[in-house]
Amino acid sequence: MGKEIIQIEHAYKQYGEKKVLDDFSLNIEKGETIAMIGSSGTGKTTLFNVITGTVSLDSGTVLIDGKEESTYNRKTMAKKLGMMTQKFDLVNELSVINNVLAGRLADWGFLKSLISLVHPLEKVLATEVLEQVNLEDKMYEKTANLSGGEQQRVALARVLVQNPEILLADEPIASLDPALSETVLQMLTGLTKEHGITLLCSLHSVEYAVRYFDRVVGLKDGKLFLNCKTEEISKEQLEELYR
Numbered sequence: 576m577g578k579e580i581i582q583i584e585h586a587y588k589q590y591g592e593k594k595v596l597d598d599f600s601l602n603i604e605k606g607e608t609i610a611m612i613g614s615s616g617t618g619k620t621t622l623f624n625v626i627t628g629t630v631s632l633d634s635g636t637v638l639i640d641g642k643e644e645s646t647y648n649r650k651t652m653a654k655k656l657g658m659m660t661q662k663f664d665l666v667n668e669l670s671v672i673n674n675v676l677a678g679r680l681a682d683w684g685f686l687k688s689l690i691s692l693v694h695p696l697e698k699v700l701a702t703e704v705l706e707q708v709n710l711e712d713k714m715y716e717k718t719a720n721l722s723g724g725e726q727q728r729v730a731l732a733r734v735l736v737q738n739p740e741i742l743l744a745d746e747p748i749a750s751l752d753p754a755l756s757e758t759v760l761q762m763l764t765g766l767t768k769e770h771g772i773t774l775l776c777s778l779h780s781v782e783y784a785v786r787y788f789d790r791v792v793g794l795k796d797g798k799l800f801l802n803c804k805t806e807e808i809s810k811e812q813l814e815e816l817y818r
């Protein structure tokens with residue numbers, strides 16, 4: 576079996592009276608693709624923020640590749656973890672290539688980053704990842720002019736140039752129609768497998784979770800309700816999750 580790259584042990588997080596994470600534990604192995612499902616407000620985004628270190632736990636521990644978050648600096652953390660947020664956080668006024676190369680910022684000095692806004696550096700790299708998400712013809716287009724699905728793929732390209740070991744994708748298909756959802760999920764799961772990236776992705780579709788991922792994790796009332804290899808999940812378990 577592979578090595579554990581994310582270890583969450585007895586995580587508790589409470590906002591006011593609401594227990595958002597309630598003794599939540601989960602281990603993720605290197606290279607796995609995991610779909611995280613659960614109703615709205617069950618703590619999926621909170622869990623992502625806990626993993627990236629932007630939200631701190633009331634108690635419990637999170638280890639990334641065996642070490643606590645605080646032992647990494649910004650640059651080494653960017654090599655470990657990439658995140659696609661629920662709102663994709665692209666800069667609409669910038670061209671596609673500039674948004675994509677923003678994924679390299681942690682690796683660049685400030686001056687190099689500034690220069691790249693005027694003259695995109697590492698064009699070869701950007702071209703390569705834009706080809707992988709089928710957007711090479713939109714490279715110099717203003718990002719604002721792209722459709723939702725195209726912007727989602729720019730966000731994927733940006734995180735691919737960052738080349739992290741772990742990718743967290745928070746509802747990457749929330750605003751897409753079914754055909755585009757399938758395209759984006761195929762790319763996301765296909766490219767992460769190809770690059771050996773560990774993927775944790777939140778979704779609202781059980782059907783896609785089962786179809787595209789190795790394992791499905793279900794959250795319910797801040798607890799780990801379901802944790803199952805895709806091929807072993809029963810219909811009853813899934814129905815119970817959303818009840």
Ligand SMILES: Nc1ncnc2c1ncn2[C@@H]1O[C@H](COP(=O)(O)OP(=O)(O)OP(=O)(O)O)[C@@H](O)[C@H]1O
Nearest residue numbers: 590593595613614615616617618619620621622661
């Ligand atoms: N900063 C905060 N302050 C107070 N309450 C918060 C905060 N962040 C999240 N919550 C609450 O914690 C709960 C879980 O929120 P979270 O965003 O993690 O849910 P989610 O599973 O991602 O939902 P969705 O599927 O709608 O994106 C919600 O009830 C939310 O209102």
Ligand SMILES: [Mg+2]
Nearest residue numbers: 619620661745
């Ligand atoms: Mg959310």
